[in-house]
Amino acid sequence: MVSNLAVAILNGIVWGLIMALIALGLNMIFGLLHIINMAHGALYMLGAVVAWYVIELTGNFWIGLMVAPLCVGFIGLIIERGLIRTIEDKPIITIICTFGLMLAVQQLVLMIFGGSPRRISPPIAYRFPLFELQYPAMRIMIALISIAMMIGLWIFLRKTKYGLWMRAVVQDREMAVALGIPVTKVYMWTFVLGSALAAFSGVLAAPIVSVEFMMGREVLIMAFIIVIVGGMGNLEGSVIAAIMISLIQGVGALFVPPSIATVFALAFMIIVLLFRPQGLFGE
Amino acid sequence: MPEKNEIILELKEVNKSFGGLLAVNKVNLSVSKGELRALIGPNGAGKTTLLNLINGTLSVSGGHIFFKTKEITNLSPHRISHIGIARTLQITSLFSGLTVYENIWTAVQSRKKFFNPFIRAFKWQDVKEKTESMLDLTGFKDKAHLVCSELSYGDQRILEMGIALSTEPTLLLLDEPTAGLNSQESMVLVKKMRGMLSGQTIVLVEHDMGVVMELADNISVLHYGSILAEGPPDEIKENEEVKKVYLGSEHA
Amino acid sequence: MFIQKGKSFGFILIFILILLLLTALPFFVDLFYQTFLTELFVWILFAISFDLIFGYTGLLSFGQALFFGLGGYTVTILIRKFGLNTELSLFLSIIIPILFAWFVGFFSVKLTGIHFVIITIIFAIIGNIIGDTWTSFTGGADGLTFSPPPFRLGLFQIDLTDIKGNYYFVLAIVAISFLFLRRMIQSPLGKIFISIRENEERARLIGYNVQRYKLIAFIIAGGLSGLAGGLYSLTLKYASAGYLHWSVSGHAVVYTIVGGMGTLVGPAIGVGIVMSLEHYLINFLQATDLVVGIALVFMVLVAPKGLVGLIQSIFKKGETSA
Numbered sequence: 001m002v003s004n005l006a007v008a009i010l011n012g013i014v015w016g017l018i019m020a021l022i023a024l025g026l027n028m029i030f031g032l033l034h035i036i037n038m039a040h041g042a043l044y045m046l047g048a049v050v051a052w053y054v055i056e057l058t059g060n061f062w063i064g065l066m067v068a069p070l071c072v073g074f075i076g077l078i079i080e081r082g083l084i085r086t087i088e089d090k091p092i093i094t095i096i097c098t099f100g101l102m103l104a105v106q107q108l109v110l111m112i113f114g115g116s117p118r119r120i121s122p123p124i125a126y127r128f129p130l131f132e133l134q135y136p137a138m139r140i141m142i143a144l145i146s147i148a149m150m151i152g153l154w155i156f157l158r159k160t161k162y163g164l165w166m167r168a169v170v171q172d173r174e175m176a177v178a179l180g181i182p183v184t185k186v187y188m189w190t191f192v193l194g195s196a197l198a199a200f201s202g203v204l205a206a207p208i209v210s211v212e213f214m215m216g217r218e219v220l221i222m223a224f225i226i227v228i229v230g231g232m233g234n235l236e237g238s239v240i241a242a243i244m245i246s247l248i249q250g251v252g253a254l255f256v257p258p259s260i261a262t263v264f265a266l267a268f269m270i271i272v273l274l275f276r277p278q279g280l281f282g283e
Numbered sequence: 284m285p286e287k288n289e290i291i292l293e294l295k296e297v298n299k300s301f302g303g304l305l306a307v308n309k310v311n312l313s314v315s316k317g318e319l320r321a322l323i324g325p326n327g328a329g330k331t332t333l334l335n336l337i338n339g340t341l342s343v344s345g346g347h348i349f350f351k352t353k354e355i356t357n358l359s360p361h362r363i364s365h366i367g368i369a370r371t372l373q374i375t376s377l378f379s380g381l382t383v384y385e386n387i388w389t390a391v392q393s394r395k396k397f398f399n400p401f402i403r404a405f406k407w408q409d410v411k412e413k414t415e416s417m418l419d420l421t422g423f424k425d426k427a428h429l430v431c432s433e434l435s436y437g438d439q440r441i442l443e444m445g446i447a448l449s450t451e452p453t454l455l456l457l458d459e460p461t462a463g464l465n466s467q468e469s470m471v472l473v474k475k476m477r478g479m480l481s482g483q484t485i486v487l488v489e490h491d492m493g494v495v496m497e498l499a500d501n502i503s504v505l506h507y508g509s510i511l512a513e514g515p516p517d518e519i520k521e522n523e524e525v526k527k528v529y530l531g532s533e534h535a
Numbered sequence: 536m537f538i539q540k541g542k543s544f545g546f547i548l549i550f551i552l553i554l555l556l557l558t559a560l561p562f563f564v565d566l567f568y569q570t571f572l573t574e575l576f577v578w579i580l581f582a583i584s585f586d587l588i589f590g591y592t593g594l595l596s597f598g599q600a601l602f603f604g605l606g607g608y609t610v611t612i613l614i615r616k617f618g619l620n621t622e623l624s625l626f627l628s629i630i631i632p633i634l635f636a637w638f639v640g641f642f643s644v645k646l647t648g649i650h651f652v653i654i655t656i657i658f659a660i661i662g663n664i665i666g667d668t669w670t671s672f673t674g675g676a677d678g679l680t681f682s683p684p685p686f687r688l689g690l691f692q693i694d695l696t697d698i699k700g701n702y703y704f705v706l707a708i709v710a711i712s713f714l715f716l717r718r719m720i721q722s723p724l725g726k727i728f729i730s731i732r733e734n735e736e737r738a739r740l741i742g743y744n745v746q747r748y749k750l751i752a753f754i755i756a757g758g759l760s761g762l763a764g765g766l767y768s769l770t771l772k773y774a775s776a777g778y779l780h781w782s783v784s785g786h787a788v789v790y791t792i793v794g795g796m797g798t799l800v801g802p803a804i805g806v807g808i809v810m811s812l813e814h815y816l817i818n819f820l821q822a823t824d825l826v827v828g829i830a831l832v833f834m835v836l837v838a839p840k841g842l843v844g845l846i847q848s849i850f851k852k853g854e855t856s857a
Contacts, residue, residue, distance in 0.1 A: 036649050036652070036653075083832060083836065086836060087835065087836065091648060091649055092595050092648070092649075092652070093835055093839060095595065095649070095652060096595070096788055096792055096831065096835055097831070097832055097835040097836070099785060099788065099831065100789075100827075100828040100829070100830070100831025100832040100835065101828060101832055102828070103785070103824040103825070103827055103828030103831070104824070104825050104827075104828030104829050104832065105828075106824065106828075107823075107824040107825035107828065108825055111825065217782075221656070221660060224653055224656070225657075228653065257668065259664050259667065259668040260668070262664055263661055263664050263665065266657050266660060266661050266664075267661065269657055270642065270654060270657055270658070273646060273650055273653065273654050273657075274642055274645060274646070274654075277646070277650055338740070359744075360739045360740055361739050361740075361742050361743055361744045361745070364739075364740060364741055364742030365742050369740070369741070370740050372736075372740075376734060376736055376737045376740070377734065377737060378729075378730050378733035378734050378737060378738075379733060379734065380733050381729070381730075381733055385726075388726070389726055389727075389729075389730045389738075389741070390741045392723050392726060393741045393742040393743055394742070395723065398722070398723040398724040398727060399722060399723060399724070400718070400719040400722045400723075400724040400725070401718060401719075401722060402722055402723070403718070403721045403722060404721060404722055404723045404725070404726050405721075407723065410723075446737070446741060447740075447741075449741075450741050450742060
């Protein structure tokens with residue numbers, strides 16, 4: 001029992017960190033552009049799929065982890081320039097547009113990649129003993145990479161010019177324009193960064209879950225939950241919420257069926273939406 | 284001057300704070316029937332906030348608001364509308380995708396009690412007549428079938444007043460009707476207002492002193508959320524304190 | 536423009552012509568296409584019920600799948616497990632979704648914009664998970680099959696296991712629902728919905744209790760979505776938890792956007808076009824969602840008012856309409 005609990009907690013943290021990366025991408029885009037990107041889950045899936053091809057080609061997981069976010073980031077660039085920019089002031093229309101995008105990307109992957117799930121085998125096969133069970137070291141590695149990524153993101157937002165610009169635009173768009181910040185450029189790079197983050201987490205998740213064209217659908221919803229509970233536009237809140245929710249789900253699933261745990265999480269989210277629309281950690 | 288008349292609106296010690304900041308501070312105000320009361324004051328004096336408190340867009344932090352003799356403190360905006368207080372906004376607020384006719388119609392039919400989903404709207408003869416007479420009054424007869432985003436900005440401001448009037452209000456709250464208009468357009472609007480709004484009890488928030496002096500029966504000057512002075516235009520014009528605060532900050 | 540009477544006459548003429556055409560059609564097409572058209576009618580009902588809440592009231596609800604699924608399950612379970620007759624089951628497939636829509640709407644209409652979208656998605660997901668998990672009652676993802684007894688109304692009787700009979704039955708109900716919705720849109724109540732879509736704040740300022748009317752629109756749309764679900768399971772003799780998935784609401788979004796939101800006719804045309812497209816494309820590619828997705832993106836960018844809006848703007852340059 002102790003070992004089961006330990007595994008559940010570790011899994012919860014690992015998965016929570018991956019979810020945090022996905023939610024961070026979604027939330028950055030929301031905080032800045034005020035749009036809900038329904039295609040975010042599809043971009044996450046695309047990251048995993050691209051990585052699968054790269055790994056097939058090179059046999060190296062780490063190259064996949066590098067290349068997939070770049071490719072998907074580029075796709076994000078096209079999406080932002082080609083689609084989002086023209087409708088960014090109409091949030092509801094953007095939801096519909098990115099929903100269409102989600103359908104198209106999913107089906108495109110189905111046509112090219114096929115419908116059956118495929119596996120990416122972890123580059124680190126070592127398992128270490130955890131009480132009487134074995135735990136894959138790769139998951140710890142994934143967790144560490146996620147944390148490193150978040151620290152990198154934090155430094156980027158705090159210490160670089162672009163990061164400063166981003167935060168300024170979030171604070172007050174008009175003021176930012178007045179100060180000469182190239183707002184549309186900031187929008188574009190934020191979208192690219194958000195897309196790349198989604199892809200990056202897709203690759204990280206791939207050794208744990210299987211790669212298939214629908215893998216982004218449920219993740220998208222989880223990411224929504226995290227962003228809302230943590231507070232829309234509140235990046236730190238997203239990280240805390242991601243880990244918290246994954247832990248509750250993972251540990252809760254030891255005691256009740258996972259679907260019931262999810263229903264409770266969703267009901268909880270409705271309450272948050274109604275009474276604290278700014279999120280649990282907002283002011 | 285209608286001093287002795289029935290009191291339509293009365294505010295008693297009304298407070299509003301945002302966080303720790305007092306935006307409206309113990310305001311007492313009473314407006315009698317037929318009076319046009321102007322609310323003036325520098326930016327951030329709490330004028331719009333006060334209108335928002337009266338019509339229920341915001342809830343008061345303290346104090347009471349009476350309409351005629353009835354307390355209306357913290358009623359929701361749609362209830363306030365039915366009690367007889369109409370409101371225009373500083374930033375034009377219309378049903379912008381609908382025609383002028385439909386805008387007025389929607390406002391006129393709001394006075395009905397039951398909205399039968401099984402009849403055609405145009406079968407409501409009384410609403411139709413009232414809509415047409417409102418179009419006459421506001422001078423939109425020829426433009427009735429234009430979508431209102433096609434109207435000039437000045438016309439949109441007038442239409443919003445027309446919409447407010449169509450709810451047959453006892454009291455009209457106007458929030459800077461001349462906002463965004465040049466002085467020539469403002470004068471056209473004032474002329475129009477004189478025709479449209481004669482006899483109407485009005486609380487007018489306005490920046491343009493020319494408009495205020497032209498229209499107001501009485502003026503209340505707000506400063507940092509409190510009433511600084513009150514009286515007829517001539518008196519206010521000469522008031523030393525008002526000159527110092529108001530003219531000092533506005534025309535410096 | 537809602538004060539013109541002339542147009543209404545033209546509409547009735549076209550409507551009757553189309554009905555006559557559709558009544559004659561089963562004599563010229565085979566059973567496969569009769570079933571296809573029956574399903575198409577059902578989706579038209581679903582799409583126009585969505586148009587009421589989105590196109591006319593301005594609320595993007597991804598929760599319609601919940602009511603669709605509830606309607607489907609109401610009919611399926613009442614007939615299969617409780618042996619109820621078809622008339623009452625179908626009637627309850629409106630009432631039960633209405634009760635749920637009341638509950639969901641009560642909370643949802645307190646929120647606006649993106650928050651409203653998300654809360655409706657969440658309610659639908661909860662419904663889907665419950666449907667998926669409670670297999671003893673719902674059959675889960677595999678679903679439940681049933682065989683409906685004939686529909687009786689007085690002396691009138693129709694056998695729904697007969698494909699042609701089912702075709703006429705669905706056609707009649709969808710046609711009546713269409714007229715009902717059209718009349719409601721033209722009614723004073725409809726004017727309130729439209730005013731909320733155009734400017735919620737202004738509607739409130741002129742005295743409309745905006746939340747109440749949003750709830751009313753939500754409930755009516757929920758009831759009609761439920762009816763669509765009921766008819767769908769009567770047509771397929773089957774219901775599954777998949778009906779409840781929020782992406783089912785996405786169908787309605789696609790139809791409405793492609794055809795033209797806030798027009799009723801538009802979503803109906805949208806259903807026809809998208810479903811025909813899917814039907815023919817399925818021979819070339821297994822992935823029809825690709826085309827649907829691209830169509831959605833394309834329409835949003837190029838013709839946000841849909842095909843109906845596009846046609847209107849071509850035919851009525853200079854003239855205004857509403």
